[in-house]
Amino acid sequence: MQGNIASAEGALAAGCTFFGGYPITPSTEVAEHMAARMPKIKGSCFIQMEDEIASMAAIIGAAWTGARSMTATSGPGFSLMMENIGYAVMTETPCVLVNIQRGGPSTGQPTMGAQGDMMQVRFGSHGDYSIIALCPSSVQECFDLTAKAFNLADRFRTPVFLMADEVIGHMREKLEIPDSVEIVRPKTLPEGMLPFTPGPDGVPGFAPFGTGRYTHVTGLTHDERGYPDTTNPARHDALVRRLVSKIEDARHEIADYTIVNEDAEYVFVCYGAPVRTVKEVVDKRKVPKTGYLQLRIVWPFPEELLKRFPKCRAFIVPEMNLGMIVREVGRHVKIPVIPVSRIGGELHTPEDLIEAVKIAESTT
Amino acid sequence: MRHEVRFSGFGGQGIILSAVILGRAAALYDDKHVVQTQVYGPEARGGASMSAVIIDDEPILYPKVRDPDTYVIMSQQGFEKYGSNPRKDAVMLLDSDLVHDRPSCPWVGIAATGVAKKELGREIVANIIMLGALSSATPVISGKALEKAILDSVPKGTEELNLKAMKRGQELGSAGGSS
Numbered sequence: 001m002q003g004n005i006a007s008a009e010g011a012l013a014a015g016c017t018f019f020g021g022y023p024i025t026p027s028t029e030v031a032e033h034m035a036a037r038m039p040k041i042k043g044s045c046f047i048q049m050e051d052e053i054a055s056m057a058a059i060i061g062a063a064w065t066g067a068r069s070m071t072a073t074s075g076p077g078f079s080l081m082m083e084n085i086g087y088a089v090m091t092e093t094p095c096v097l098v099n100i101q102r103g104g105p106s107t108g109q110p111t112m113g114a115q116g117d118m119m120q121v122r123f124g125s126h127g128d129y130s131i132i133a134l135c136p137s138s139v140q141e142c143f144d145l146t147a148k149a150f151n152l153a154d155r156f157r158t159p160v161f162l163m164a165d166e167v168i169g170h171m172r173e174k175l176e177i178p179d180s181v182e183i184v185r186p187k188t189l190p191e192g193m194l195p196f197t198p199g200p201d202g203v204p205g206f207a208p209f210g211t212g213r214y215t216h217v218t219g220l221t222h223d224e225r226g227y228p229d230t231t232n233p234a235r236h237d238a239l240v241r242r243l244v245s246k247i248e249d250a251r252h253e254i255a256d257y258t259i260v261n262e263d264a265e266y267v268f269v270c271y272g273a274p275v276r277t278v279k280e281v282v283d284k285r286k287v288p289k290t291g292y293l294q295l296r297i298v299w300p301f302p303e304e305l306l307k308r309f310p311k312c313r314a315f316i317v318p319e320m321n322l323g324m325i326v327r328e329v330g331r332h333v334k335i336p337v338i339p340v341s342r343i344g345g346e347l348h349t350p351e352d353l354i355e356a357v358k359i360a361e362s363t364t
Numbered sequence: 365m366r367h368e369v370r371f372s373g374f375g376g377q378g379i380i381l382s383a384v385i386l387g388r389a390a391a392l393y394d395d396k397h398v399v400q401t402q403v404y405g406p407e408a409r410g411g412a413s414m415s416a417v418i419i420d421d422e423p424i425l426y427p428k429v430r431d432p433d434t435y436v437i438m439s440q441q442g443f444e445k446y447g448s449n450p451r452k453d454a455v456m457l458l459d460s461d462l463v464h465d466r467p468s469c470p471w472v473g474i475a476a477t478g479v480a481k482k483e484l485g486r487e488i489v490a491n492i493i494m495l496g497a498l499s500s501a502t503p504v505i506s507g508k509a510l511e512k513a514i515l516d517s518v519p520k521g522t523e524e525l526n527l528k529a530m531k532r533g534q535e536l537g538s539a540g541g542s543s
Binding site: 025110111167170171172173174273276277279280283284346347349350 | 384387391397398399400401402403404405406424425426427428430
Protein backbone atom coordinates (compact mmCIF):
# COMPACT_ATOMS: atom_id res chain seq x y z
CA MET A 1 0.00 0.00 0.00
CA GLN A 2 1.07 3.58 -0.67
CA GLY A 3 1.98 5.96 2.18
CA ASN A 4 -0.73 8.46 1.23
CA ILE A 5 -3.41 5.79 1.22
CA ALA A 6 -2.12 4.37 4.50
CA SER A 7 -2.53 7.85 5.96
CA ALA A 8 -6.14 8.02 4.75
CA GLU A 9 -6.81 4.56 6.18
CA GLY A 10 -5.22 5.59 9.48
CA ALA A 11 -7.61 8.54 9.63
CA LEU A 12 -10.63 6.35 8.94
CA ALA A 13 -9.50 3.82 11.57
CA ALA A 14 -9.33 6.73 14.04
CA GLY A 15 -12.93 7.66 13.27
CA CYS A 16 -12.38 10.64 10.98
CA THR A 17 -15.82 11.48 9.57
CA PHE A 18 -15.12 14.73 7.74
CA PHE A 19 -12.63 15.47 4.98
CA GLY A 20 -12.53 18.84 3.24
CA GLY A 21 -9.79 19.25 0.71
CA TYR A 22 -8.47 20.39 -2.61
CA PRO A 23 -6.27 17.99 -4.57
CA ILE A 24 -2.62 18.83 -5.13
CA THR A 25 0.38 16.67 -6.05
CA PRO A 26 1.87 14.80 -4.22
CA SER A 27 -0.93 14.59 -1.64
CA THR A 28 -3.81 13.92 -4.06
CA GLU A 29 -4.12 10.22 -3.28
CA VAL A 30 -5.17 11.07 0.29
CA ALA A 31 -8.20 13.04 -0.93
CA GLU A 32 -8.87 10.58 -3.74
CA HIS A 33 -8.96 7.65 -1.32
CA MET A 34 -11.17 9.51 1.16
CA ALA A 35 -13.53 10.44 -1.69
CA ALA A 36 -13.86 6.77 -2.58
CA ARG A 37 -14.21 5.47 0.99
CA MET A 38 -16.22 8.08 2.90
CA PRO A 39 -19.53 7.98 0.98
CA LYS A 40 -19.79 4.31 1.98
CA ILE A 41 -19.29 5.05 5.69
CA LYS A 42 -22.45 6.10 7.50
CA GLY A 43 -22.30 9.61 8.94
CA SER A 44 -19.19 10.55 6.99
CA CYS A 45 -18.76 13.49 4.68
CA PHE A 46 -16.23 14.24 1.95
CA ILE A 47 -16.27 17.68 0.34
CA GLN A 48 -13.97 18.89 -2.38
CA MET A 49 -13.67 22.59 -1.54
CA GLU A 50 -12.94 25.41 -3.97
CA ASP A 51 -9.42 25.93 -2.64
CA GLU A 52 -7.14 25.30 0.32
CA ILE A 53 -8.31 28.37 2.26
CA ALA A 54 -11.85 27.02 2.21
CA SER A 55 -10.63 23.48 2.95
CA MET A 56 -9.06 24.60 6.19
CA ALA A 57 -12.17 26.61 7.09
CA ALA A 58 -14.35 23.59 6.40
CA ILE A 59 -12.46 21.24 8.69
CA ILE A 60 -12.56 23.83 11.49
CA GLY A 61 -16.33 24.11 11.09
CA ALA A 62 -16.73 20.34 11.06
CA ALA A 63 -14.60 19.98 14.19
CA TRP A 64 -16.98 22.36 15.99
CA THR A 65 -19.81 19.92 15.31
CA GLY A 66 -17.77 17.29 17.19
CA ALA A 67 -16.51 15.45 14.09
CA ARG A 68 -12.95 14.25 13.70
CA SER A 69 -11.93 16.30 10.69
CA MET A 70 -8.98 16.35 8.32
CA THR A 71 -7.51 17.85 5.19
CA ALA A 72 -4.46 17.03 3.09
CA THR A 73 -2.27 19.26 0.96
CA SER A 74 1.20 20.03 -0.35
CA GLY A 75 3.44 22.95 -1.29
CA PRO A 76 1.46 26.08 -2.25
CA GLY A 77 -1.71 24.59 -0.76
CA PHE A 78 -0.07 24.54 2.66
CA SER A 79 0.84 28.22 2.29
CA LEU A 80 -2.79 29.06 1.54
CA MET A 81 -3.92 27.29 4.70
CA MET A 82 -1.76 29.42 6.97
CA GLU A 83 -4.31 32.06 7.96
CA ASN A 84 -6.94 29.56 9.02
CA ILE A 85 -4.34 27.42 10.79
CA GLY A 86 -3.87 30.41 13.09
CA TYR A 87 -7.65 30.59 13.50
CA ALA A 88 -7.71 26.91 14.52
CA VAL A 89 -4.92 27.56 17.03
CA MET A 90 -6.69 30.60 18.53
CA THR A 91 -10.09 28.89 18.72
CA GLU A 92 -8.49 25.67 20.05
CA THR A 93 -10.06 23.57 17.34
CA PRO A 94 -8.92 19.95 17.15
CA CYS A 95 -8.18 18.97 13.54
CA VAL A 96 -5.58 17.11 11.48
CA LEU A 97 -3.65 18.35 8.44
CA VAL A 98 -1.61 16.04 6.26
CA ASN A 99 1.19 17.82 4.39
CA ILE A 100 3.00 15.67 1.84
CA GLN A 101 6.00 17.95 1.43
CA ARG A 102 7.34 18.69 -2.06
CA GLY A 103 10.12 20.89 -3.41
CA GLY A 104 9.56 24.63 -3.03
CA PRO A 105 9.44 27.60 -2.96
CA SER A 106 6.33 28.33 -5.01
CA THR A 107 5.17 25.54 -7.34
CA GLY A 108 8.77 24.22 -7.31
CA GLN A 109 8.94 20.46 -7.77
CA PRO A 110 5.42 19.02 -7.55
CA THR A 111 6.47 15.38 -7.91
CA MET A 112 9.63 15.40 -5.81
CA GLY A 113 10.14 15.02 -2.09
CA ALA A 114 11.34 17.66 0.37
CA GLN A 115 11.20 18.65 4.03
CA GLY A 116 11.16 22.37 3.40
CA ASP A 117 7.98 23.13 5.38
CA MET A 118 9.32 22.16 8.80
CA MET A 119 9.68 25.78 9.92
CA GLN A 120 6.55 26.94 8.12
CA VAL A 121 4.49 24.40 10.06
CA ARG A 122 5.90 25.72 13.32
CA PHE A 123 5.87 29.45 12.60
CA GLY A 124 3.96 30.00 9.34
CA SER A 125 0.82 31.68 10.66
CA HIS A 126 1.15 35.09 12.28
CA GLY A 127 1.52 35.59 16.00
CA ASP A 128 2.96 33.43 18.77
CA TYR A 129 1.72 29.88 19.01
CA SER A 130 2.78 26.26 19.13
CA ILE A 131 1.61 23.16 17.26
CA ILE A 132 2.26 19.42 17.12
CA ALA A 133 3.96 17.91 14.05
CA LEU A 134 4.52 14.20 13.37
CA CYS A 135 6.89 12.81 10.73
CA PRO A 136 6.46 9.29 9.33
CA SER A 137 9.35 7.37 7.75
CA SER A 138 7.46 4.33 6.48
CA VAL A 139 4.06 3.36 5.14
CA GLN A 140 3.28 1.78 8.51
CA GLU A 141 4.08 5.03 10.30
CA CYS A 142 1.84 6.93 7.86
CA PHE A 143 -1.04 4.84 9.16
CA ASP A 144 -0.04 4.79 12.83
CA LEU A 145 0.90 8.46 13.15
CA THR A 146 -2.19 9.75 11.31
CA ALA A 147 -4.37 7.81 13.74
CA LYS A 148 -2.31 9.16 16.62
CA ALA A 149 -2.59 12.73 15.30
CA PHE A 150 -6.34 12.71 15.96
CA ASN A 151 -5.81 11.76 19.61
CA LEU A 152 -3.25 14.51 20.09
CA ALA A 153 -5.53 17.05 18.37
CA ASP A 154 -8.39 16.15 20.68
CA ARG A 155 -6.30 15.98 23.82
CA PHE A 156 -4.63 19.37 23.29
CA ARG A 157 -7.42 21.01 21.25
CA THR A 158 -5.02 22.08 18.54
CA PRO A 159 -4.35 21.50 14.87
CA VAL A 160 -1.94 18.56 14.48
CA PHE A 161 0.17 18.07 11.37
CA LEU A 162 1.33 14.89 9.68
CA MET A 163 4.45 16.26 8.00
CA ALA A 164 5.22 13.49 5.54
CA ASP A 165 7.11 13.93 2.28
CA GLU A 166 6.71 12.76 -1.30
CA VAL A 167 9.26 9.99 -0.82
CA ILE A 168 7.24 8.33 1.94
CA GLY A 169 3.80 9.41 0.65
CA HIS A 170 4.33 7.81 -2.75
CA MET A 171 6.32 4.81 -1.59
CA ARG A 172 4.58 1.46 -1.45
CA GLU A 173 5.41 -1.21 1.11
CA LYS A 174 3.66 -3.67 3.38
CA LEU A 175 1.20 -2.33 5.93
CA GLU A 176 -0.33 -4.21 8.82
CA ILE A 177 -3.68 -2.72 9.78
CA PRO A 178 -4.48 -3.41 13.45
CA ASP A 179 -7.95 -4.65 14.46
CA SER A 180 -8.54 -1.36 16.22
CA VAL A 181 -6.63 1.81 17.10
CA GLU A 182 -6.67 3.67 20.40
CA ILE A 183 -9.16 6.53 20.35
CA VAL A 184 -9.00 9.31 22.96
CA ARG A 185 -11.67 11.99 22.51
CA PRO A 186 -11.46 15.49 24.05
CA LYS A 187 -12.38 16.11 27.65
CA THR A 188 -15.98 17.28 27.83
CA LEU A 189 -16.65 20.70 29.30
CA PRO A 190 -17.75 20.21 32.92
CA GLU A 191 -21.15 21.60 33.92
CA GLY A 192 -20.86 25.22 35.12
CA MET A 193 -17.42 25.70 33.55
CA LEU A 194 -16.93 28.41 30.92
CA PRO A 195 -15.98 27.12 27.46
CA PHE A 196 -12.44 28.56 27.51
CA THR A 197 -11.57 27.98 31.16
CA PRO A 198 -8.49 25.76 31.07
CA GLY A 199 -8.12 22.55 33.02
CA PRO A 200 -4.96 21.87 35.06
CA ASP A 201 -3.11 20.88 31.87
CA GLY A 202 -3.98 24.21 30.25
CA VAL A 203 -6.56 22.62 27.94
CA PRO A 204 -10.25 23.59 28.26
CA GLY A 205 -12.97 20.96 28.00
CA PHE A 206 -14.68 20.88 24.64
CA ALA A 207 -18.36 21.64 24.07
CA PRO A 208 -18.98 21.43 20.31
CA PHE A 209 -22.06 23.09 18.83
CA GLY A 210 -25.21 21.09 19.34
CA THR A 211 -24.22 19.65 22.70
CA GLY A 212 -26.43 22.00 24.68
CA ARG A 213 -23.91 24.65 25.66
CA TYR A 214 -23.52 28.21 24.49
CA THR A 215 -20.06 28.70 23.02
CA HIS A 216 -18.85 31.79 21.24
CA VAL A 217 -15.93 31.15 18.89
CA THR A 218 -13.70 33.95 17.63
CA GLY A 219 -10.20 34.44 16.31
CA LEU A 220 -9.99 37.65 18.33
CA THR A 221 -8.35 37.59 21.73
CA HIS A 222 -11.16 36.41 23.99
CA ASP A 223 -12.15 35.85 27.59
CA GLU A 224 -13.14 32.49 29.08
CA ARG A 225 -16.65 32.84 27.68
CA GLY A 226 -15.12 33.16 24.22
CA TYR A 227 -16.16 36.83 23.91
CA PRO A 228 -13.72 39.29 22.31
CA ASP A 229 -11.52 41.28 24.68
CA THR A 230 -8.83 42.74 22.49
CA THR A 231 -7.36 45.70 24.35
CA ASN A 232 -6.53 44.14 27.68
CA PRO A 233 -2.78 43.32 27.61
CA ALA A 234 -2.99 40.87 30.51
CA ARG A 235 -5.82 38.95 28.84
CA HIS A 236 -3.88 38.52 25.61
CA ASP A 237 -0.69 37.64 27.46
CA ALA A 238 -2.39 34.94 29.53
CA LEU A 239 -4.29 33.47 26.58
CA VAL A 240 -1.38 33.21 24.17
CA ARG A 241 1.04 31.98 26.82
CA ARG A 242 -1.46 29.24 27.66
CA LEU A 243 -1.87 28.26 23.97
CA VAL A 244 1.90 27.82 23.77
CA SER A 245 2.51 26.21 27.15
CA LYS A 246 -0.30 23.64 26.93
CA ILE A 247 1.77 22.07 24.13
CA GLU A 248 5.36 22.97 25.07
CA ASP A 249 4.97 21.82 28.69
CA ALA A 250 3.89 18.38 27.42
CA ARG A 251 6.78 17.98 25.00
CA HIS A 252 8.70 15.32 26.91
CA GLU A 253 5.61 13.41 27.90
CA ILE A 254 4.30 13.13 24.31
CA ALA A 255 7.72 12.65 22.65
CA ASP A 256 7.65 9.74 20.20
CA TYR A 257 11.10 8.53 19.22
CA THR A 258 13.57 5.69 18.73
CA ILE A 259 17.08 5.77 20.17
CA VAL A 260 19.75 3.40 18.86
CA ASN A 261 23.28 3.17 20.36
CA GLU A 262 23.26 5.53 23.33
CA ASP A 263 27.05 5.08 23.49
CA ALA A 264 27.55 6.46 20.00
CA GLU A 265 30.05 9.25 19.39
CA TYR A 266 28.38 10.42 16.20
CA VAL A 267 24.64 10.64 16.49
CA PHE A 268 22.18 11.25 13.66
CA VAL A 269 19.09 13.25 14.57
CA CYS A 270 16.54 12.38 11.89
CA TYR A 271 12.85 12.41 10.94
CA GLY A 272 10.85 11.46 7.85
CA ALA A 273 12.44 9.91 4.76
CA PRO A 274 16.13 10.42 5.75
CA VAL A 275 15.48 8.03 8.68
CA ARG A 276 15.62 5.25 6.10
CA THR A 277 19.14 6.15 5.04
CA VAL A 278 20.24 6.58 8.65
CA LYS A 279 18.94 3.10 9.50
CA GLU A 280 20.78 1.66 6.50
CA VAL A 281 24.02 3.24 7.75
CA VAL A 282 23.65 2.48 11.48
CA ASP A 283 21.46 -0.65 11.72
CA LYS A 284 22.54 -2.49 8.58
CA ARG A 285 26.04 -1.36 7.65
CA LYS A 286 26.91 -0.80 11.32
CA VAL A 287 29.27 2.09 10.65
CA PRO A 288 31.39 2.26 13.87
CA LYS A 289 30.63 4.78 16.62
CA THR A 290 27.31 5.85 15.08
CA GLY A 291 23.84 5.92 16.56
CA TYR A 292 20.64 7.79 16.01
CA LEU A 293 17.65 9.58 17.45
CA GLN A 294 14.59 9.20 15.21
CA LEU A 295 11.92 11.77 16.01
CA ARG A 296 8.36 10.80 15.11
CA ILE A 297 7.16 14.01 16.81
CA VAL A 298 9.42 16.90 15.75
CA TRP A 299 7.32 19.74 17.19
CA PRO A 300 7.20 20.37 20.10
CA PHE A 301 10.91 19.62 20.03
CA PRO A 302 11.95 17.22 22.85
CA GLU A 303 15.42 18.65 23.51
CA GLU A 304 15.99 16.50 26.63
CA LEU A 305 16.48 13.49 24.36
CA LEU A 306 19.73 14.97 23.06
CA LYS A 307 21.21 14.35 26.53
CA ARG A 308 20.68 10.62 26.16
CA PHE A 309 23.96 10.28 24.27
CA PRO A 310 26.63 11.00 26.92
CA LYS A 311 29.59 10.13 24.66
CA CYS A 312 28.34 12.09 21.68
CA ARG A 313 31.03 14.23 20.01
CA ALA A 314 28.86 15.60 17.20
CA PHE A 315 25.26 15.47 16.08
CA ILE A 316 24.60 14.97 12.36
CA VAL A 317 21.26 16.15 11.01
CA PRO A 318 20.31 14.95 7.51
CA GLU A 319 17.36 16.87 6.09
CA MET A 320 15.77 17.37 2.68
CA ASN A 321 16.03 21.14 3.12
CA LEU A 322 18.88 23.60 3.54
CA GLY A 323 18.95 23.18 7.31
CA MET A 324 15.92 23.64 9.55
CA ILE A 325 15.76 21.20 12.47
CA VAL A 326 19.59 21.30 12.57
CA ARG A 327 19.22 24.80 14.02
CA GLU A 328 16.84 23.55 16.67
CA VAL A 329 19.35 20.84 17.64
CA GLY A 330 22.17 23.37 17.62
CA ARG A 331 20.53 25.74 20.05
CA HIS A 332 20.27 23.03 22.73
CA VAL A 333 23.81 21.59 22.70
CA LYS A 334 27.38 22.85 22.98
CA ILE A 335 29.07 20.26 20.73
CA PRO A 336 29.29 20.52 16.90
CA VAL A 337 26.07 20.00 14.98
CA ILE A 338 26.61 19.09 11.33
CA PRO A 339 23.89 19.58 8.72
CA VAL A 340 23.59 17.24 5.73
CA SER A 341 21.35 19.23 3.43
CA ARG A 342 19.96 17.73 0.27
CA ILE A 343 17.40 19.42 -1.95
CA GLY A 344 16.27 18.61 -5.47
CA GLY A 345 14.01 15.73 -4.57
CA GLU A 346 16.36 12.84 -3.99
CA LEU A 347 16.86 11.15 -0.68
CA HIS A 348 20.34 11.13 0.91
CA THR A 349 22.38 8.11 -0.12
CA PRO A 350 24.14 5.99 2.52
CA GLU A 351 27.44 7.33 1.14
CA ASP A 352 26.33 10.92 1.83
CA LEU A 353 25.89 10.05 5.49
CA ILE A 354 29.07 7.98 5.78
CA GLU A 355 30.93 10.99 4.36
CA ALA A 356 29.28 13.19 6.99
CA VAL A 357 30.53 10.84 9.72
CA LYS A 358 34.07 11.21 8.32
CA ILE A 359 33.73 14.98 8.37
CA ALA A 360 32.48 14.78 11.95
CA GLU A 361 35.45 12.58 12.92
CA SER A 362 37.94 14.97 11.38
CA THR A 363 36.48 18.04 13.06
CA THR A 364 36.03 16.69 16.60
CA MET B 365 17.84 -13.28 -2.32
CA ARG B 366 17.67 -9.57 -3.00
CA HIS B 367 16.54 -8.10 -6.31
CA GLU B 368 16.52 -4.50 -7.44
CA VAL B 369 14.32 -4.00 -10.48
CA ARG B 370 14.04 -0.80 -12.47
CA PHE B 371 11.26 -0.08 -14.98
CA SER B 372 11.45 2.78 -17.44
CA GLY B 373 9.44 4.13 -20.36
CA PHE B 374 7.17 7.07 -21.02
CA GLY B 375 4.11 8.27 -19.13
CA GLY B 376 1.01 6.34 -20.20
CA GLN B 377 2.68 2.96 -20.77
CA GLY B 378 1.90 1.78 -17.26
CA ILE B 379 5.47 1.92 -15.99
CA ILE B 380 4.43 2.69 -12.42
CA LEU B 381 1.60 0.16 -12.54
CA SER B 382 4.08 -2.51 -13.68
CA ALA B 383 6.18 -1.90 -10.59
CA VAL B 384 3.09 -1.88 -8.38
CA ILE B 385 1.97 -5.24 -9.80
CA LEU B 386 5.44 -6.75 -9.38
CA GLY B 387 5.64 -5.40 -5.82
CA ARG B 388 2.20 -6.72 -4.95
CA ALA B 389 3.06 -10.14 -6.40
CA ALA B 390 6.28 -10.41 -4.39
CA ALA B 391 4.88 -8.96 -1.15
CA LEU B 392 1.52 -10.69 -0.99
CA TYR B 393 2.05 -13.92 -2.96
CA ASP B 394 5.78 -14.68 -2.71
CA ASP B 395 5.85 -13.41 0.91
CA LYS B 396 8.86 -11.10 0.47
CA HIS B 397 9.73 -7.68 1.85
CA VAL B 398 9.11 -5.12 -0.89
CA VAL B 399 9.49 -1.37 -1.40
CA GLN B 400 8.21 0.30 -4.56
CA THR B 401 9.17 3.83 -5.55
CA GLN B 402 8.99 6.00 -8.66
CA VAL B 403 10.14 9.14 -10.41
CA TYR B 404 7.75 10.93 -12.71
CA GLY B 405 7.17 14.44 -13.98
CA PRO B 406 4.07 16.60 -13.81
CA GLU B 407 3.10 15.75 -17.41
CA ALA B 408 0.11 13.40 -17.67
CA ARG B 409 1.44 11.53 -20.72
CA GLY B 410 4.64 11.24 -22.65
CA GLY B 411 7.28 12.35 -20.11
CA ALA B 412 10.04 9.95 -19.08
CA SER B 413 8.84 7.72 -16.29
CA MET B 414 10.78 5.45 -13.96
CA SER B 415 9.65 3.10 -11.26
CA ALA B 416 11.54 0.65 -9.12
CA VAL B 417 11.03 -2.32 -6.84
CA ILE B 418 13.30 -3.81 -4.20
CA ILE B 419 12.47 -7.40 -3.26
CA ASP B 420 14.29 -8.90 -0.27
CA ASP B 421 14.02 -11.63 2.34
CA GLU B 422 14.96 -9.07 5.00
CA PRO B 423 13.32 -5.73 5.89
CA ILE B 424 14.34 -2.99 3.47
CA LEU B 425 15.78 0.14 5.07
CA TYR B 426 17.13 2.41 2.32
CA PRO B 427 14.16 2.42 -0.06
CA LYS B 428 15.64 3.60 -3.36
CA VAL B 429 16.99 1.34 -6.09
CA ARG B 430 20.60 2.31 -6.82
CA ASP B 431 22.20 -0.69 -8.50
CA PRO B 432 19.56 -2.71 -10.34
CA ASP B 433 20.21 -6.35 -11.21
CA THR B 434 17.15 -6.36 -13.46
CA TYR B 435 15.78 -3.80 -15.90
CA VAL B 436 12.54 -3.54 -17.85
CA ILE B 437 12.93 -0.76 -20.43
CA MET B 438 10.10 0.31 -22.72
CA SER B 439 11.34 3.43 -24.54
CA GLN B 440 14.52 4.76 -26.13
CA GLN B 441 14.45 7.83 -23.87
CA GLY B 442 13.93 5.57 -20.86
CA PHE B 443 16.96 3.52 -21.94
CA GLU B 444 19.12 6.62 -22.30
CA LYS B 445 18.03 8.11 -18.99
CA TYR B 446 17.75 5.05 -16.77
CA GLY B 447 19.27 2.05 -18.56
CA SER B 448 22.45 3.10 -20.32
CA ASN B 449 24.90 2.16 -17.58
CA PRO B 450 23.92 -1.22 -16.14
CA ARG B 451 26.27 -3.38 -14.10
CA LYS B 452 27.87 -6.20 -16.11
CA ASP B 453 25.84 -9.06 -14.63
CA ALA B 454 22.48 -7.28 -14.81
CA VAL B 455 19.72 -8.57 -17.07
CA MET B 456 17.76 -6.14 -19.20
CA LEU B 457 14.39 -6.84 -20.77
CA LEU B 458 13.66 -4.29 -23.44
CA ASP B 459 10.78 -3.59 -25.75
CA SER B 460 12.61 -4.25 -29.01
CA ASP B 461 10.03 -2.23 -30.96
CA LEU B 462 10.72 0.97 -29.02
CA VAL B 463 14.30 0.72 -27.75
CA HIS B 464 16.90 1.04 -30.51
CA ASP B 465 20.12 0.79 -28.50
CA ARG B 466 21.35 -2.40 -26.86
CA PRO B 467 23.04 -2.51 -23.44
CA SER B 468 26.46 -3.84 -22.46
CA CYS B 469 24.87 -6.39 -20.11
CA PRO B 470 22.91 -9.53 -21.07
CA TRP B 471 19.54 -8.56 -22.48
CA VAL B 472 16.31 -10.02 -23.80
CA GLY B 473 14.38 -8.24 -26.56
CA ILE B 474 10.61 -8.58 -26.33
CA ALA B 475 8.50 -7.08 -29.12
CA ALA B 476 5.88 -6.21 -26.52
CA THR B 477 4.21 -3.19 -28.12
CA GLY B 478 4.05 -4.86 -31.56
CA VAL B 479 2.66 -8.11 -30.16
CA ALA B 480 0.16 -6.23 -28.00
CA LYS B 481 -1.10 -4.31 -31.01
CA LYS B 482 -1.05 -7.04 -33.67
CA GLU B 483 -1.88 -10.19 -31.73
CA LEU B 484 -3.96 -8.88 -28.83
CA GLY B 485 -5.49 -5.81 -30.46
CA ARG B 486 -4.65 -3.52 -27.51
CA GLU B 487 -1.35 -1.67 -27.26
CA ILE B 488 -2.16 -0.89 -23.63
CA VAL B 489 -1.20 -4.39 -22.42
CA ALA B 490 2.42 -4.13 -23.60
CA ASN B 491 3.52 -3.62 -19.99
CA ILE B 492 1.80 -6.86 -18.94
CA ILE B 493 3.63 -8.69 -21.74
CA MET B 494 6.89 -7.34 -20.30
CA LEU B 495 5.90 -8.52 -16.80
CA GLY B 496 5.10 -11.98 -18.20
CA ALA B 497 8.52 -12.09 -19.83
CA LEU B 498 10.11 -10.97 -16.55
CA SER B 499 8.54 -13.94 -14.75
CA SER B 500 9.88 -16.48 -17.25
CA ALA B 501 13.27 -14.97 -18.20
CA THR B 502 14.44 -14.02 -14.68
CA PRO B 503 14.15 -15.41 -11.13
CA VAL B 504 12.61 -12.16 -9.83
CA ILE B 505 9.01 -13.33 -9.55
CA SER B 506 7.05 -16.56 -9.86
CA GLY B 507 4.45 -16.86 -12.63
CA LYS B 508 1.83 -17.88 -10.07
CA ALA B 509 2.35 -14.83 -7.86
CA LEU B 510 2.38 -12.55 -10.89
CA GLU B 511 -0.90 -13.94 -12.19
CA LYS B 512 -2.64 -13.32 -8.86
CA ALA B 513 -1.27 -9.79 -8.62
CA ILE B 514 -2.37 -8.97 -12.17
CA LEU B 515 -5.90 -10.16 -11.38
CA ASP B 516 -5.88 -7.95 -8.25
CA SER B 517 -4.74 -4.91 -10.19
CA VAL B 518 -6.50 -4.70 -13.56
CA PRO B 519 -9.98 -3.27 -14.17
CA LYS B 520 -12.95 -5.66 -14.18
CA GLY B 521 -13.67 -7.03 -17.63
CA THR B 522 -10.05 -6.93 -18.75
CA GLU B 523 -8.83 -9.99 -16.81
CA GLU B 524 -8.83 -12.32 -19.80
CA LEU B 525 -6.98 -9.87 -22.05
CA ASN B 526 -4.35 -9.22 -19.38
CA LEU B 527 -3.80 -12.90 -18.61
CA LYS B 528 -3.42 -13.58 -22.34
CA ALA B 529 -0.83 -10.79 -22.47
CA MET B 530 1.00 -12.23 -19.46
CA LYS B 531 1.11 -15.72 -20.99
CA ARG B 532 2.30 -14.40 -24.35
CA GLY B 533 5.03 -12.52 -22.49
CA GLN B 534 6.04 -15.68 -20.64
CA GLU B 535 6.38 -17.52 -23.98
CA LEU B 536 8.50 -14.74 -25.45
CA GLY B 537 10.61 -14.57 -22.30
CA SER B 538 11.34 -18.28 -22.09
CA ALA B 539 12.16 -18.40 -25.81
CA GLY B 540 14.94 -15.92 -25.06
CA GLY B 541 13.31 -13.08 -26.94
CA SER B 542 14.42 -11.65 -30.24
CA SER B 543 16.97 -9.09 -31.31
